[in-house]
Amino acid sequence: MIGAQILIECLKREGVEAIFGYPGGQVLPIFDKLYDADFLKFILVRHEQGAAHAADGYSRATGRVGVCLATSGPGATNLTTGIATAYMDSIPMVAITGQVKTFLIGNDAFQEADVTGVTRPITKHNYLVKDVQDLARIVREAFYIASTGRPGPVLIDIPSDIQMRDAEFIWPEKVDIRGYKPTFFGHPGQVKKAAKIIAQAKKPILYIGGGVITSGASGVLRELAQKLNCPVTMTMMGLGGFPGTHKLSLGMLGMHGTAYANHAIMDADVIIAVGARFDDRVTGRLDAFAPTAKIIHIDIDPASISKNVRVDVPVVGDAKNILGELLEQIKNVPDTSEWLKTIDSWRKKSPLKYKDDGKIKPQYVIEELYALTKGEAIITTEVGQNQMWACQWYKYNHPRTYISSGGLGTMGFGFPAAMGAKVGCPDKSVIDIAGDGSIQMNIQELGTCVANKINVKVVILNNGYLGMVRQWQELFYKKRYSYVNITSPDFVKLAESYGAVGIRVTKKEEVRPALEKALSLDNTVFVDCHIEQEENVYPMVPAGEALNRMIEGLA
Amino acid sequence: MRHTISVLVENKFGVLARIAGLFSARGYNIASLAVSETMDPAISYMTIVVEAEDEKILEQIKKQLNKLIDVISVTDFTKREHVDRELVLVKVSYSGKEKAKLENLLNKYVAKIVQHTSDSAIIEAVGDQHQIRQLLETLAQFGIKELVRTGRLVMA
Secondary structure, eight states, X not given: OBXXXXXXXXXXXXXXXXXXEOOOGGGHHXXXXXXXXXXXXXXXXXXXXXXXXXXXXXXXHHSSOEEEEEOSTHXXXXXXXXXXXXXXXXXXXXXXXXXXXXXXXXXXXXXXXXXXXXXXXXXXXXXXXXXXXXXXXXXXXXXXXXXXXSOOEEEEEEEHHHHHSBOOOOOXXXXXXXXXXXXXSOOHHHHHHXXXXXXXXXXXXXXXXHHHHHTTOHHHHHHHHHHHTOOEEEOGGGTTSSOTTSXXXXXXXXXXXXXXXXXXXXXXXXXXXXXXXXXXXXXXXXXXXXXXXXXXXXXXXXXXXXXXSOOSEEEESOHHHHHHHHHHHOOSOOOXXXXXHHHHHHHHHSOOOOOOOSSOOHHHHHHHHHHHHTTOSEXXXXXXXXXXXXXXXXXXXXTTSEEOOOSSOOTXXXXXXXXXXXXXXXXXXXXXXXXXXXXXXXXXXXXXXXXXXXXXXXXXXXXXXXXXXXXXXXXXXXXXOOSOBOOOOOHHHHHHHHXXXXXXXXXXXXXXXXXXXXXXXXXXXXXXXXXXXXXXXXXXXXXXXXXXXXXXXXX | OEEEEEEEEEOOTTHHHHHHHHHHTTTOXXXXXXXXEOSSTTEEEEEEEEEOSOHHXXXXXXXXXXXXXXXXXXXXXXXXXXXXXXXXXXEEEOOGGGHHHHHHHHTTSEEEEEEEOSSEEEEEEEEOHHHHHHHHHHHGGGOEEEEEEOOOEEEO
């Protein structure tokens, strides 16, 4: 069997159902074998970056390993932004790239790039296949490494002569890598210590991140929160890990988090961090963060522990297992009623709010979208104001329903990610909440959506600005708006020219009918909402400030 | 402060680049590096000496080293009792007249002349970091023309 066929056999055994990719000279043997691979759906994108984001979105929506494929050189380098995005957010993904023939490597051959070199710092691991006999083992290891421990992208670079070389196909049943043994169960002593601290807490808070979603810990987390009567705040990556409509939910914390979540974490006496990494967007000024709290940190990655914030009780392992162990250990439940009352007073004093002045407010658009979808859609976002409003104004009740580039903050992520999510979850409504800037970064994927009947909806919050940068220039650079005006094409005509549907919304009363129509159509739809141009995202913690020094915006 | 870290790794291409990358990405220079096969040819042993002001960053580097798939184990010798050795070859200016003086001097060290010409001698020396430093300071009077060193090896 030739290498290309071995690769396809491996993908079949890994249960791969969809690949996002683009052909080219050094992957011709693979594409020849894909021609007969009926078990999977190949989605031909319009740009390799779209393929990487789509594989990522597919993975985030389904929990399975997303797969993308590109040729050598520019094909592979175009994947890199998508790979880095997945890496920063710990998303399991396998990227397969063609490489020039082994004897040409390092020769400046046509479309050659040192792709394992380029992707070394943005992959969990990568491989250059130099012997076809290793291929099956490498593919097996790649899927295993990508999906276990703290997940992440793995790249396999396959020279085209390896793809054509013959070898016996031997599927390794087991994976055994001596340098890679992720920890699954928490140390019992540490769990006991954590349980003891929690039992004595008066003002506990659960601070949860993407790890809760990755490990499938939402159910047990909810049990724990309810048993302890403990408020829960989420990082952006943790949205959906705990129901946003639950009375114990404080919504998102951090730079654009709710005021009450930020006050609560600053005032807490015990912080139970689960699958979160104390990112600078979450903690604000580090030396002022949660000064009186004891911190319990549950994370599968030992390198995340005490990286930014000193931790009192680290527990390394899988969040679902550890929360289960904690739930069993905790016998005495703290009385949190006073604490919840305090939080409620913050909630009443500083709710999320915006001024309804008859213009189209982005917050209103998202509220309407939430109402129409009953909170059951999968929402993806781009990056910037659109992303923050989507965090604040849509309530996520299920894991894997909020999909956004958290760590890397990649503009142009949301649309191809929505495409991937829709391929993985064809029965769900998938909506990209976009800005007029971000959507133009991967707008070419309209072609992919229409050609493959991947019906995603894109709600463009069009304010004519790169809004988040403009907001910073307004607040911190004396309104010197430096290159943040951005022009757009006629999104309606553009959508139509691709065979999709475009709807323009310029009045508040048009918002709801437009969204209704978009959701009902069996096509990809762009809803171009001309929103209030200089609306800001509030509350906001200025960079480098303590978390409770928020700019609240409205009086 | 100088830190000495040893890393047991898979003996494969690309592994050194991964490890070096963790240091370079944080702007840390590797002061010395020794790599070779172990008794098991599939495994290599690396000894890395690095200057690190911030212990927290070094701690992070060690954790990241441990996370690399090709890394089997990481040991930090900095705060542990250990033996360290380095081999150096030094070429000094020298004329036959000074032979006795030079040999006398070398007697205090694990060092010997391994080759000489009419105007220079190559000296081989083994020792820990203090001994090597002392030796080099002493040899300076002869004029050091060339110097190569293996990098530090440690064992505990």
